[in-house]
Amino acid sequence: MDDDSRAARWEQRTEIPLFLAALVYLAAYAAHVLAPRMPVFWHDVCLSVIAGLWLLFIADYLVRWRLSGQGPRYVSAHMLLTVVVLLPLLRPLRIVPLYDAVQRKAGKPRLALHARVIAYAGLSTVLLGFASALAVYQAERGAPGATMRTFGDAVWWAVSTLTTVGYGDVTPVTAVGRVIACAMMACGLALLGAVTGSFSSWLLEIFHREGDERPPGR
Template sequence: MGTQPATMTSQEKAMTRSSRWERATDTPLLALGIAFLIAYATPIIAPEISPGWHLFLEWIEIGTWAAFATDFVVRVSLAEDRRAFVRTHVLDLLAVALPLFRPLRALRVVSVVILSTRRLSKVLKNRVMTYVGITAVSVWFIAGLAVTDAERNAPGANIVTVWDGWWWSFITMATVGFGDHFPVTIDGRLVAVGLVVTGIALIGTITAYIASWFATASREAEEAIKVELGVNEDKLDALTVEIGELKALVERLAGRPLPVPPPTD
């Protein structure tokens, strides 16, 4: 009783262990992902904080990276096909492999936040839209911070506050590009390239999802109308039979046939 079947394959056992590990680490890694984002954002939003706070936040980033690295190594070790697992978990690999230095540090933050979002979306309804929506907001927020961090002290820069960075991030991600703010450093332009590509992909995904939702709603409405028409036709047939029976009854009672009204179109 309570033991695993002897016929369970090694792949099924590995999947069971992997599933148990993911369920156990979902909430802690989600919390660490949020902590990682806060540790990255705070020095950029409030650059005047003390060196002690800077060091504390850096240790949070390092600790979070170590936790995600451990999680990735454990899941690779539990996978039946380890090469296939690595190929299908590129974001996990990026979150572990990328260094903490600029400008790749922002990409690591994006990777960690997306991984945390993916774990959160497992427990929510409408997973796809939740995942895409949170990812879009996160990319906008992090790109604004990254470009501000890169541009703030550069000669001739016009993105000098986080509000400038978030405004630039929004109009760039929406592919509008008013031109009132633009990066002048190499790091800032690399952020811009990544943001444009990501923005196009996310907008395309959201547009496709909305179109799919409308198509599904239209099909459901058509099916409902067809069902309703079928019900009404059945009712009309039953009513026609009842009218015929009533006419026959009236004719018998009156002892003579009733005039038949001319057909109408």
């Protein structure tokens, strides 16, 4: 119980700082990708920020592992967190454990929690789309036969992929780009499922309350 309590306190205290650190990480990566003609000094600064924040994410993971008391089982029990540490650009996917907590919560779910899931999922979709557009643009630009010539093309591709529309007018041609595309498809389904599932649960809760409050018919 003590380990669980300490782990919960650590997670509560680091949630906002790590979120802000993820935004700084994304901004540094964006500057590195979108400003190739930037002076070498600032490129080095961006790379240093990226490396430093990555070490911070790893340190947070190790602390959570230590406080959990699960030993090696922690890696497999928290696979999503492990993947996010290895690929920091996927940190928006942390919405999935929150959605799972809503689904498994005993008793009546709190309305505020549903709203929080929907807001986090929407924000995570935007951040994930932007991060994926950056990554695929970095892999695709200059590649032979690439249809993704500008960052705008990458954003268009990310939006159509996340929404599962997939027009096919812009597609990745490199191996790295296609791996990112596969991950984007899975992430898009997960995030859309989190939003629609939470919204549906919220509506069902409202209808259930209205039915309970309605006076019995005569």
